[in-house]
Each structure stands twice: as structure tokens, then as C-alpha cells.
Amino acid sequence: MAIAKVLIIIQVILGMLLMLAILVQARGASLGEAFGGSSAFYGTRRGSERTLFLITVVLASLFVVTALVSLLV
Numbered sequence: 001m002a003i004a005k006v007l008i009i010i011q012v013i014l015g016m017l018l019m020l021a022i023l024v025q026a027r028g029a030s031l032g033e034a035f036g037g038s039s040a041f042y043g044t045r046r047g048s049e050r051t052l053f054l055i056t057v058v059l060a061s062l063f064v065v066t067a068l069v070s071l072l073v
Helices: 002-024 048-072
Strands: none
Touching: 002 048
């Protein structure tokens, strides 16, 4: 039982951190682009933007792994 509670707490913390990381990634996309429109400008991720993207990917991966582990426990 204790392991299940710890997994739930870890998953809640990862979920909050993942939401924060996603919200911080303000790429300046307009509302039209959000619904499938195209942008004339395309740039690669550099510096802190790339680091934040990698942190988001790691957090999402950890969230999925903890969800799968909690299913097995």
C-alpha cells in the first residue's frame, strides 16, 4: 500500500511540473496556428528553449512510466 501512495504522490508532482513546463513554452504561436494554420516562420530550438523542451520530454516520459508502474502495483 505504501508504494502505491508514493507513486500517486510522484505522479501528481510530475503532472504539475509537466503542466508548468508546457505553459512556460510560449512560442508566440497565434490562435490561427493553434487550429491548424501555417506559419511563414520556422526556427530551430536553441539555448534555453531547447533545454525546456528536453525537460518537458523527460517529464512526460517519467509521467507515462509512473502511470504504467502504478497500473502494475
